[in-house]
Amino acid sequence: MSRNHVTPGDDASDHHLWGRSEPADLKNLAEHRPEVLYEALEELCRRVSGGGADGASAARTVGRIAETLADTRSRECAAFAVDIVSRLLPSGATARKDTDRQGTDRKEADREAGDRLLRSVAARLAKAQQLRDLEPLFGELPEGIEGPAVELRACLLGELALIGSGLGRRLLDAYAERLRELGHPLAQLPRERLDIEHRLTVRVRGLGSIKTSKQLRSRFPEIPPTDSGADAGRGAGETQDDVRATALAGPFTLGGWAREPEARFFTVPSPLSTDDFGISFIKELPLDCLAGEGGHRGSALACATTPDDVLNELFSAAYNGGVNGHGQGGAYARLYAWGSLYALMGLAADVPYLEAVRRAADHRWLRFMAFTDWFHHDTADVAFAVLDPTRTRVAVLAATDTDAGQDLVG
Incomplete structure (x- = not known):
């Protein structure tokens, strides 16, 4: 066995070589001798906890091996991967022992990195492993929801729900x-995929981000402008609701999109005709995203859309992450997407999901696009407006992402 294949008892510096091993080498070892990987990681983590090895490098190595094992179909590999991220991963391994703001930021970054690894391993297990090999992982019921062992299993259940698996298994x-x-937040989600979620995680060729008015018009029916819609927009009043706005923007802020999303709520004094709920109405609202003409050529437009389209965009924002952020994993992306959809409709958290789907059919859903300096028309732009069943309340959400590397403020 070469020195790239570390075994227990190797020199403390060997994990640097191991970290540079080719994926095929690690995969081969996981398939044929997973216990070697596991035992070596146990030794590496003991060194880290004793202060004898570089924590950041060790954490990366541990994560890399855990993901490789999770991707390798076998009951043993699944159990090893779960134990690694549940028990062996050094807690705060990359944190520095200081008390200033830099140290606080570093610890927060470490926590986020640990969350990403845990969610990545859960997703890989759901995709690669057979259900019968995952069932033993759920044999012991938790006493609380704290800790990586419980969190990993909660995420794994969430990932299985997204692929329509796991329901009806006694242990699960x-x-x-x-x-x-x-009271774990992920456990409040449906254990099976709802019909409205049929597009989540599904990639369709030719249906990427909408960046041009031509793309928007080709996919959704445009709502013609009306003078009465403009009149109604000028008479709309704004309603402040910071809690609702935070939930509405959640998929984008948590996914790390480049600009702070705009989440606003308005009321009109009398019911708005659905024919007047279009771009003429929206352009009269005091929205930051519509301020100014901007340097991009094109006219603002609005098209009718559906709740499943909106839910898919909300999910994708968190699942894929922005250019300045990271994907949040399927289970949590689903949670954030539903939270944002509830906020768009103004629903209380205790409304059942199927009831929310029923109520969604009574709302009017719009996608809109504008060519102002607020939007980038670069990596991704999303803008929605939702009219409630009373036809007197409107919620607006706009988000934009770019890889221009600017430090943007909402």
Whole structure:
């Protein structure tokens, strides 16, 4: 075995060589001798906890091996991967022992990196492993929701729900019910994929981000402008709701999109005709995203869309992450997307999901696009407006992302 294949007892510096191993080498070792990887990681983590090795490098190595094992189909590999991120991953391994703001920021970055690894391993397990090999992982019910071991299993249940798997298995059902009783946020989501979620994680060729008015018009029916719509927009009043706005913007802020999303709420004194709920109405609202003509050529437009389209965009924003952020994993992207959809409709958190789907059909949903300096028409732009069933309340959400590397403020 070459020195790139570390075994327990190797020199403390060997994990640097191991970290540079080719993926095919690690995959081969995971398939044929996973216990070697696991035992070596145990030794590496002992060195880190004792201060004898570089924590940041060790954490990267541990994460890389955990993902490789999660991708390798076998009950043993699944168990090793779960144990690594549940028990062995050095807690705050890359954190510095200082008390200034830089140290606080570093610890927060470490926590986020640990969350990303945990969610990545959960997603890989759901995709690669057979359900019968995952079931033993849920044999012991948790006493609380704190800790990586419980969080990993909650994420794994969430990932399985997205692929329509796991429901009806005794151990998984019991664990999910226990999480629900304990109040874990992921456990409040449906254990199976709803019809409105049919597009989540599904990539369709030719249906990427909408960046041009031509693309928008080709996919959705445009709403013609009306003078009465403009009159209604001028008479709209704004309603402040910071809690609702935070939930509405969540998929984009948590996904690290380049600009702070705009989340606003308006009321009109009398019911708005659905024919007047279009770009003429929206352009009269005091929205930051519509201020100024901008340097891009084109006219603002609005098209009718559907709740499943909106939910998919909200999910994608968190799932893929922005150019300045990271993807949040399927389970949490689903949670953030639903939270944003509820905020768009102004629904209380205790409204059942299927009831929310029913109510969504009574709302009017719009996508709109504008060519102002607020939007970038670069990596991704998303803008929605939703009219409630009383036809007197409107929610607006606009977000934009870019890889221009600017330090943008909302």
